[in-house]
Each structure stands twice: as structure tokens, then as C-alpha cells.
Amino acid sequence: MQYTNEQAALVIRHQNETLRIEAWGEDSLRIRATENIQFTDSNWALSESVPNANADIQIDDTAQTAAITNGRLKATVNSSGVLTFYRDGNQILREYYRNYDGTVTNESRCLKVVARDWKPLIGGNDYGLTVRFDPNDGEKIFGMGQYQQPYLDLKGCTLEMAQRNSQVTIPFAVSSLGYGFLWNHPGIGKVTFGKNITEWQAAATKQLDYWITVADAPAQLVENYTAVTGRAPEIPEGLLGLWQSKLRYRTQDEVLSVARKYQEIGIPLDVIVIDFFHWTRQGDWRFDRDYWPDPKAMCDELHAMGTKVVVSVWPSVDRKSENFFEMFEKGYLIRTERGSLQTYAFQGDCLEIDCTNPAARQFIWDKCKANYYDFGIDMFWLDNAEPDFDVYDFENYRYQLGSALEVSNIYPQLYVKAFQDGIEATEPGKKQLHLVRSAWAGSQKYGTLVWSGDIASTFESLRDQLAAGLNMGLAGIPWWTTDIGGFMTDNVKDPEFKELLLRWFEFAIYTPFVRMHGDRGPHDIPALSDSDHGGGSLYTGHSNEIWSYGADAQAIMEQQLKIRDGLKPYIETLFKEASATGAPLLRTMFFEFPADDKCWSLSDQYMFGSDYLVAPVLEAGQTERQVYLPEGTWENVNSKQQYKGGQTIVVAAPLANIPVFKKVK
Numbered sequence: 001m002q003y004t005n006e007q008a009a010l011v012i013r014h015q016n017e018t019l020r021i022e023a024w025g026e027d028s029l030r031i032r033a034t035e036n037i038q039f040t041d042s043n044w045a046l047s048e049s050v051p052n053a054n055a056d057i058q059i060d061d062t063a064q065t066a067a068i069t070n071g072r073l074k075a076t077v078n079s080s081g082v083l084t085f086y087r088d089g090n091q092i093l094r095e096y097y098r099n100y101d102g103t104v105t106n107e108s109r110c111l112k113v114v115a116r117d118w119k120p121l122i123g124g125n126d127y128g129l130t131v132r133f134d135p136n137d138g139e140k141i142f143g144m145g146q147y148q149q150p151y152l153d154l155k156g157c158t159l160e161m162a163q164r165n166s167q168v169t170i171p172f173a174v175s176s177l178g179y180g181f182l183w184n185h186p187g188i189g190k191v192t193f194g195k196n197i198t199e200w201q202a203a204a205t206k207q208l209d210y211w212i213t214v215a216d217a218p219a220q221l222v223e224n225y226t227a228v229t230g231r232a233p234e235i236p237e238g239l240l241g242l243w244q245s246k247l248r249y250r251t252q253d254e255v256l257s258v259a260r261k262y263q264e265i266g267i268p269l270d271v272i273v274i275d276f277f278h279w280t281r282q283g284d285w286r287f288d289r290d291y292w293p294d295p296k297a298m299c300d301e302l303h304a305m306g307t308k309v310v311v312s313v314w315p316s317v318d319r320k321s322e323n324f325f326e327m328f329e330k331g332y333l334i335r336t337e338r339g340s341l342q343t344y345a346f347q348g349d350c351l352e353i354d355c356t357n358p359a360a361r362q363f364i365w366d367k368c369k370a371n372y373y374d375f376g377i378d379m380f381w382l383d384n385a386e387p388d389f390d391v392y393d394f395e396n397y398r399y400q401l402g403s404a405l406e407v408s409n410i411y412p413q414l415y416v417k418a419f420q421d422g423i424e425a426t427e428p429g430k431k432q433l434h435l436v437r438s439a440w441a442g443s444q445k446y447g448t449l450v451w452s453g454d455i456a457s458t459f460e461s462l463r464d465q466l467a468a469g470l471n472m473g474l475a476g477i478p479w480w481t482t483d484i485g486g487f488m489t490d491n492v493k494d495p496e497f498k499e500l501l502l503r504w505f506e507f508a509i510y511t512p513f514v515r516m517h518g519d520r521g522p523h524d525i526p527a528l529s530d531s532d533h534g535g536g537s538l539y540t541g542h543s544n545e546i547w548s549y550g551a552d553a554q555a556i557m558e559q560q561l562k563i564r565d566g567l568k569p570y571i572e573t574l575f576k577e578a579s580a581t582g583a584p585l586l587r588t589m590f591f592e593f594p595a596d597d598k599c600w601s602l603s604d605q606y607m608f609g610s611d612y613l614v615a616p617v618l619e620a621g622q623t624e625r626q627v628y629l630p631e632g633t634w635e636n637v638n639s640k641q642q643y644k645g646g647q648t649i650v651v652a653a654p655l656a657n658i659p660v661f662k663k664v665k
Helices: 106-111 218-229 252-264 295-304 324-329 358-371 404-426 459-474 495-508 551-581 597-601
Strands: 002-006 009-014 017-023 028-034 056-060 065-070 073-077 083-087 090-094 116-120 127-133 141-146 158-161 168-175 179-183 189-193 198-205 208-214 242-244 269-274 308-313 316-318 350-352 379-382 397-399 434-436 448-451 514-516 606-608 612-614 624-629 633-636 642-644 647-652 660-663
Touching: 002 056, 009 065, 009 073, 017 065, 017 073, 028 065, 028 073, 073 208, 090 179, 127 208, 141 459, 158 168, 168 189, 168 218, 168 459, 179 218, 198 208, 198 404, 208 218, 218 459, 218 551, 242 252, 252 269, 252 295, 295 308, 316 324, 358 404, 379 404, 397 404, 404 434, 459 495, 495 514, 495 551, 642 647
Parallel strands: 242 269, 242 514, 269 308, 308 379, 379 434, 434 448
Antiparallel strands: 002 009, 009 017, 017 028, 028 208, 056 065, 065 073, 073 083, 083 090, 116 127, 127 198, 141 168, 158 189, 168 179, 179 208, 189 198, 316 350, 606 612, 612 660, 624 647, 633 642, 633 660
């Protein structure tokens, strides 16, 4: 072992590996290791400038040990190179190592398992990498982005680190032991938070790179994390009311007729969304003028009503697109390593734009500016942002930045960056929001509003979205939303779906954004055209406006929108807080009450900011439910009855509302 202090970093060299540990932000350390000649120069998610820290480095050449301390966080390295981390002197994390050196009990020395396991990939300088840590009994783990499962606590879970439709990998974990851990690698991998071991795996990487921070409470961990990865900007005005969308508004007249009816019945419509296949072909990135003859006039009329306009953009490029051969010739498209030169086949033979290529990002923005933005389109819905592959065979795709195995998870962040940079260059300082179906660590700084993807219209799915939204917030993404009612509805006339829709709507009132969207089946509405392309060629779903489900349902939704309107000043303060500290709007109970042990076990209720406790109805037919109230005084916003905290109560939950309590100050 060779230990050195190199420019305030502790560097350990042993055989072929170089390990580097350095202060990186408040009470935080960055750990890198490589078996190559040198480290890469990419900081990946650690994009923000941090003040220089005066780390204390101690090296004992005789004992072949070393330690580095930054504030409350200390890391030690023993004579075998095994890392152990301490918060205020208490061990919080130690590498898993079972080998012949006497550092562990005799019965496990023969296993020959090392903490940092490098497996060279044939023919290059990439490695498959497994990093192992000892488990901590009783520990709970949260964050990591969005997974379609009901588990808020991820202890015991194995998670694929890959972007898929409705799965968002943001590899930042928050521990109940008071530390946060960022796996700072954008490649494909897997993490297991097992009872017997914790393992982080990268399919292909040039180096190990992770970041760890400590604090007393989850709120401070998220603040430390967003200080080094970036925070959400200020939100644009006029977006906190109703967003209206469906699959699909097929014509300019359909969009205007919906907006006019909202105005006629006196319901403010903040946003209307023009979904996919309003275009000619995928990759043309322009309106089909047969059905959208005057986009500027449409936008002007909608703006006069106080309604902003969002248009869907996909990264897929059909071979028959007017832009395909230019993009293919210039290397702007994702490549396949073998077999067919195709990555996506929905309604076309497509490749997808390579958003890791800056020139490709400029290309798509130039097209969208000329064909959308210059007509008055306010915001973009960056769909299929994973990107969505026909087959998630990541070893078969390559980007300018590297193989998909090594870099694929950063794609949605760079997809948004194309539009963020383009709008900033066009209108410097303009507040931005981009509705996106995926994200990676640090995406929040690009004005990314993540929605939870093409999910099922079931109560089980609603339950999963609650866990997903709360863990997204802990992973640094404060702007998050879902399709109210779920996306995939087989029969829009099913009474059970109406109940689900209303329960979902009531939940959405206490989330960052209220979005009516979904594919309301069955697909029995004839296409407008028998052509194989263009805006009239594809099916659409049934109506999805608030009047589409009968007078009783409309009355409930209108009442809920009045509640939302009254909440807007409060919600604005939450967005400002997110920009200042990284705090999410949707908060786990323990985020607000970390000293309350019971709050660490609650997964079916949450805090909307610091003032409102929300208990959504997550089961069909449920008309009452249990709610735990932490210490303090709480007022039921529906009945106005007050309760003393520190107890679990049973609360009525009629179809017209869900239990919500406001903290009495």
C-alpha cells in the first residue's frame, strides 16, 4: 500500500488500483478508484461548484492505514484497502471484505470476496465493477428514483439501474442512519440492498465513482446532495392549476373546442397539451398542416384565454422522415452494434437521436424552434425520453459519448438540455419547464418535470405512484406528476374506473401539478385518414375532460379545483423552497418528523410541504381509513375538527374527498 496526500486528497495505490478520496461539499466525500492509468475528467452528476474544504488527512505508514475527515464525515482505510465511514465517530458504512488478512472473523476468511471487484471487459479499458458493503441491521433506505412497486423502504430490494418507460433511475439513496449515497455513474447496472450484503454493480465503467454525505435529518441530506448536483430553478408562472390532455387531440379545432368549453363553464385552464402524432412523420418535428392549418392563430387564441400550450416531441426518427438521411449522414442518431439498424418500431422504422452529441441536440432544437416555438408553443413534452427502445438490449446500442452500457442513463438529462439551452439562447433568463418521462441525477437543474410514465389505471398502480413520487423527491427531483387516473384504461365507461379517477384527482390536488391525461379505451374511434402517416392516421382515446365522466364526477372535480386554487399561494412557497434547498413538495412523513420512529414506517400517507398531511385513498370501495398524526395539533380540512397528535385515528373518506390535515401553528 502506498498512501499519499495529493492536493488535499487521500490517494492510495495498491497493485493496479488507484483509490482517491477527497472532500466534496459540506460533510461529504467523493471516492474514486480505477485500474487504468488515470481517472477520467468527467464529474457526471457532481456538476456544481463547491467551496474548497480543508480535509484533515492522517497517514500511518507503519500500520499501513490512513484516514480523511471532512466535517462530520470520516473515512478510514485499513491495511487491506478496506474503507469504513463514520458520522460523528459512529460507523455508518463499511466495505464488505472476506479474504486472508485477519480483518474479519476466521469462518469467512476463505471466501476470497473483495470489496471492489474489477472484471476487465475483453478488448478495451472498461471494466465490469461490483462494489460491496456490509449491511446494517435495522437500516431503512429510500430514494433511488422511480420504480413501479409499492415499496417506499428499499431495504431488501434489488433495483435495475436503467431507464425504461415508467422506471427512472436516479442513483441517490437516503439512509435512516444519517447518510446519503450517490452512485455517480450513468451506465447500466444493478443495486441490491440486501439483508446480508449491499452490492452496487456497473456493467461497464472506467472507474469507480461515488459520493457520500452525512447529516442529522433527511432534509439536510437532500440539501447537501442538491448543493453538488443542482437545484430546480424558479418555476414559470401560471402552471399550478389544471393541465388538460388526452390521447390524442387530433386537430387544431379539437384543441380549441376543448379550451373554449372550459372558458364557457368558467373553469380556468392553465395548460392544454397536444400529444403525439400531430406530426407528419416521426423525426419531422412539425405539425401536419392538414389538421393544424394555423398553429400561430391557435396559440394566440389559447393565450388570450390564459392557457399555455404544450406540444409532444419524440426523439425517434423514421427512415421516411425528411430529416433522416441528413441526421444519419452527420452521425446524429443512436447506433446499433450488430443486427438491424433500428432502435424503435412504433408506427415506423426508426432510429433515435443521439442526445449525447451536442450537434444533434442543436439540430433537434433548431427544428423545434422553427416549427413549434416560433408559433407560440410555450413548453415541450419530451416523451419517450429514456429513450424507449423496442428491446432494452443495452449492449447493442452506442452513443457518441460511449456505449449504452457505460452512459445510457444520462440520456434523458441531455435530451432536456437540448431544449433548456435552446430556449436560453433564444430568450435569455426565461423561466422554463419541460415535461419529461425520465431523468437522471441532477436533471432537476434543467427545469425537469418528471411524470411517472405509461402506467396502468388501477388502484394498485395508484399505490405504486405514491411510493414513486416520494422516493423521487428524496432523489432530488421536486417537480413530479402522474397521469390522473393512470394512462392505460381498457374501458372508460367502467364505473370502477370513475371511482379510481376521482380518487386519483383528489390525490393530485396535493401534488406539484394537476394533469388530466390518459389513453381512454377502447380504441373504437375511427382514424381521420387511411394514410400510413400524418396526424389523421392514428387512433385516439375517448374524451378525458372533467365533464366526460358525468355531472356528479364533474362536480367533485370542480370542488377539488377550488381547493387547489386556494392552495396556490402556499404551493408557490414550496416551489421557492425547492429552488433554495432542494426540498421536495411531496415529502415522506419522516422527512418532516425524523425524530418520530413511527414516521419511518409509514408509506401510505405523506406531507405536502410542511403544513399538510395527506392520506390518499388507495383501495376501491374504501370510505374511511386510518391516519397517523405526529405530535402537534392537526385540523381536518374537510370537517374542521381538530385533533391532538401522537395518535392514530380513523377518518371518514367519502367519494368527494380524501383525508387531509393541516398543521395548526
